Amino acid sequence: MCVSMYSAVWSREETTERNYYTRYHNMSEITAWMEQMKRENPDVVSSMVYGQTYERRNITLLKIGLSSTVRKKAIWMDCGIHAREWIAPAFCQYFVREILRTYKTDTKVNEMMKNLDFYITPVLNVDGYIYSWHNESTRLWRKSRSPGTGGCTCYGTDLNRNFYANWGMVGVSTDCCSETYCGTKALSESEAWAVTDMLGKMREDILAFLTIHSYSQLILVPYGHPNISAPNYDELMEVGLGAAKAIKAVHGMDYTVGTSPDVLYANSGSSRDFARLIGIPLSFTFELRDKGEHGFELPEDQIQPTCEEAYAGAQHIITYTHDKAFYSYAATVTATLWTTLLAAWVSSAILLTIICMYKQVK
């Protein structure tokens, strides 16, 4: 009996069980899992604490990639900016597991791990996420856990309205009890500041920014303000539609692609908009399953299929981003070299011909 009890405890904790990735995990489990990812993959996984929440908890990301002596380009992914969207951290965990599981054998994943570093934050709104695990009545919490100010007794700011991107202009509330409360000012929340700080430091290197939410089955492109268009809107739509097609190929699910004001609602102060504004060319919000049947309380037996399809969508975007950066560059260099060679050949042939003719004439 002691042996079976021990193995039951062991199998709940360890992620070697196949069904670890088909269950939701609380913050301490996710923290332990991050440590395990580092321990098991020390040559490709490291972690970084890049900020603190209101309640002074660490905001941690995993940096995943093959080590390199030169500075590498990066892909950013964050999950769980809204506490109740539990499928999002589950997806970040799945994504990490998947690239670690396949990078040694899949040549494409290997190539991307070589050329890129993945910066993945499994839970951004740590305070909110922990609060949503407290009991059934807190399950649907969305915002941060900072207290209200100016006599308002409610808690929390909507982190995805708090970024320095047309802050406070549209799709927000200035009532601190509201679910879309944008805060007393842009970046009033330490969680939003942490992301802003990291993106600012890395902005020359980040090629794509993905922020994961639920629900509605959408892929949103910048901007949230109805009157502002991203300069590469066509590219964003093309890549987004390609991702939606890849998603549909997995389990037949439809994901709608468009700007937030077109397919969902106008909003400002989002992290996706901020990323695009500081120059990260490919910036997307994923809204995962479902379409309202279960909403935020997506059954655990849907975690795996949701993650599989979202992974296909994310990989489409990441592959495009990678190939654009590395194949375009290489093609430009190669094309330039070919052109130079051809020019050199032609000009030396002409020169020799002229010399020859001159000699003959002489």
Place this chain on the structure above:
Amino acid sequence: MDGLLFSDLTVWSMDWTLLILLVVPTVVHGNPTVTVRTGSGPPVGSNQHPNSVPLSEDTQTTTEVREVVVEEVMMTGMLNPSHYPARRAATVVQHYLNTRYGSPYRWIFLSKVHSGSAEDVAEMRKYQLELTMQEIISNVSGQCSAELLFPGGEGQSAPQVQASCEGLLQSNTTAQEEAFYQQHRASNNMVSGNDIPDSYGHMEPNMKPFWHLGGVASSFIMLRESNESTLYNMAQVANFTQLETEKDQLRVNYHVLLHEMISQEIIHWKLLVTWSPEQGVQVLQTELQPKCHNCEAPPNTTN
């Protein structure tokens, strides 16, 4: 001697060309036949584009910001089926269909918007939609044509909906409904439940029909409360309690949580619901619950 010089030079240049041809591809990985994307975004490594706001500049004021609501421009004419105006209107049709046809074994959801149009008619907004709806228990889909009228002006009256569907109500629910009805109509075993689905999305199998019934009953409220700036779903049955059967109707008190997508609010409602296979779902009373501002004291979360 000149001829010799010429051929030497030719051989020399050819040798160098050959060398470069061999060396270069190994140094630069890439295929010269790959199409280089041009004009579709900032060049690699660039961090400048017209809209970018340099972090050092403070181009936004931080003065008082009042409640900012940008008036949504009301679409008129043909609607893009994947844009929100058509989808919000289609969801209202979904709620309407559930009030008409829903039961513990029949729950209808929007599957796809095919086409739609909107126009101003007097003070009101009229939508016409072609939709696919899906009954999610039997997985049967059907095509529907619908017309909605959202009332204009200040009054908070419900939208009016007309819809006709083909094939949607095919599934034979009679046996299941009858069995459920007989099982629960006797007074000796009142059922109750809470948190359906629970935090993990789970529910006991015997709770499922009560979940469906709660969803259908919620549709009465969601239909009534809908306008062009709302999108409602039922987030959860917080709890339900079965009451004594009266006039051959099962009676259940529900406390439901509705999720309104645009405001992202969770709205609590209590309802008194009756149902029988013949009469269908009826909602006798509804009561909006106040948003609980006093339950905000942070618990001892040491997780």
